[in-house]
Amino acid sequence: MNDNAQHEGIDLYLDVTVNGNPKGLVHFRFNDEKLYASPATRRQIGIPAGETRALNDIPQLNVDYDVQQQTLTLTAPLSALDLGTTEVGRDNVEQPQASISRGLLLNYDLYAAQDDETRLNTWSELRAFNAAGVLSSTQLSQNTTESTPGYQSNGFTRLDTNWRSSFPDKMLYVSLGDTLTSALSWSRSTRIAGLQIGTDFSLQPYQPTTPLPAFFGSATLPSSVELYVNGVRNYNGNVPAGNFEINTLPNINGAGNAQVTMTDALGRTTVQNFSFYNDQSLLRKGLTEWSAELGVVRENYGYTSFDYASKPALSATWRHGVSNTFTTAAHGEASDSLINGGISNDWVPGPRSGTISAALAFSGDEGKSGALYSLGYRWSNDIFSFNTSTTATSGDYRDIATAYGQAPPELNSNTVVGYNAQALGNFSVGYLQFRYPHDSNLRYVNANWSKALTEKAWLNLGLNQNLDDHQDSSVYLMLTVSLENNRTVSGTVQRTNNETGYMMNASQMLPSEGGWGWNIAANRQASDTSGQGEVGYQGRYGKVYTGFNRVPDNHYAYAGATGSLVMMGGGLFAAREINNGFAVVSTQGVPDVPVMLENNVVGTSDDDGLLLVTQLNSYQNNQISIDTMNLPANTRVDHVNTAAVPADRSGTLVEFGITTTQPALILLVDAQGRALPEGSQATLNPGQKSTDTVMIGFDGMAYFDMVSSHNTLEVTLPGGKCAVQFDYPRQAKGIPQIGPLVCR
Structure with a gap:
């Protein structure tokens, strides 16, 4: 048979399987008891392209053609096939679309203390948000009144004010106002006021950013x-x-x-x-993260509200996953005469080799230059861990922060070795060396041991020693016991600089679901004794606490409260402090409807049919549902569960489409009193907007879920049409039965 045989014979469309994989209907030519496939067909079923010849002539390929069933079963070693690679194990979750409503939020933290003077401090965050972004402002206020008549000290300080817009589809954000510049592990952030634009992976939380094994x-x-x-x-x-x-x-x-x-x-x-x-600090292959900032440096932050430098500053950071084992990065800064720039890399050479990190940077400022060097290595498994890094500068190395504060350290070296000895506990040993320009070395060695004595008792032993001053040392032994109802008791013995101290503490954490908590602590160091006691309550609307603190030469009482106020969706709500997304659930005016978040009841709708639900994850599906078991029978609900997807630090409005209906069961008969035939069509109020057509059931029954006060009902019968008028009962409860009505 020559090569033209594949163009002769008859066409066949066979149901094909290759090594058990179904390939569907595939086109072949059949001639002289052999099957021929075009190059496109061979690629479709996974047969490598080669000489044009019959499938029956390919070595190692077993061909089973069933004429009766019109099926073709092909079997061959994998080496003789080209089936491609199937990727499994990763769930491709589609990024949900965030829904944003307009609203206002106020987070607050109030603190008051009383000793010889009265102090009242407040921290607050005012946040306004809509579909365009979030405007946020934080501030501090202090009010101190001494016992001396006529003396009073007041102060108000603005902290940060900025506007931020987010673009989740591009994982991009733009911020205008006070912000921190981006930085790498070897560079420093600076607080500026200006424009910032860059990548934010949290805008797509379902997208993995680190290498996938x-x-x-x-x-x-x-x-x-x-x-x-x-x-x-x-x-x-x-x-x-x-x-x-x-x-x-x-x-x-x-x-x-x-x-x-x-x-x-x-x-x-x-x-x-x-x-x-x-190593989860690396970026996945092909992924890029970047940020750029332009503005002026903020000075005396926390003390003055509007103290900014006059010289503009520029900063940029870039990271890229070259491969799943190699991430490269760069960082640069510029301001007035300063130029600073450097590169760094994180590399995993082999499957069990650990991560090597290195960085190199240079700076120049007013004729003075310097360099920064950094080298590190880290490795860990379930039993052993090792982490070491050293960053050093030479010459007159400077960055933007140097002009407004302290220069970077000349040397920062840190090494930690950890070992999990299973039954003997966990051990770790560390070494730290630190030196600022024109200052002496600081060298410390520390060691720690911890062990679980039982499921509820832990023992910790720690040592810290200054290698340049043998008098500067501390050692401690701490026993911690966990009890029921979130209660914990601990005792510590500590020896610091040749003085022995004792500490006792007992506490009950504030329950996340709401309730009381408390803390009692006592401390004795040499001849000084101090103590503290506090009790607090955490509820749905925030947290309040009060306590008493006694330290050497002073004692004072204090109290505080934290929480938030939200105005959105036509309601005003009080809640705990909100730092993430939230939702206002609307039941369209129906009160006392239970609302659940991830199948856990979080509250019921108020008299206006509203409920604030907090602790939602931004840009993620948060499942919110309602319990309709106690709703009246004349209630219609569009859906009982939905996914709430709030945006960055914003709220979303969730509506369940609850409407009150006016249902009725109409009994229809003809002029002789016989029930109208089943299957006839009954139309309520024909020609009006509220027209509804249903099928008549057994015994002439027709059900309508929304009936007007005055109604006309028209019925299409096998032999014609009939009509009847009726009124809805004024005092009807549930689903009333109206009739029998004679349809004429």
């Missing part, structure tokens, strides 16, 4: 696979025949061991073992 395998037949990471199952699913790649979310940081168990359609099981190292 990938595990490869191949299946000759369709198989089920299981992935175990450090003995814990992370994935369970099915793969078709061919190569596959399991991508998992990065829930492991450090070295680990993975095991892929594969069971094919014939019940045969194979196991593959992998070693890997994952």
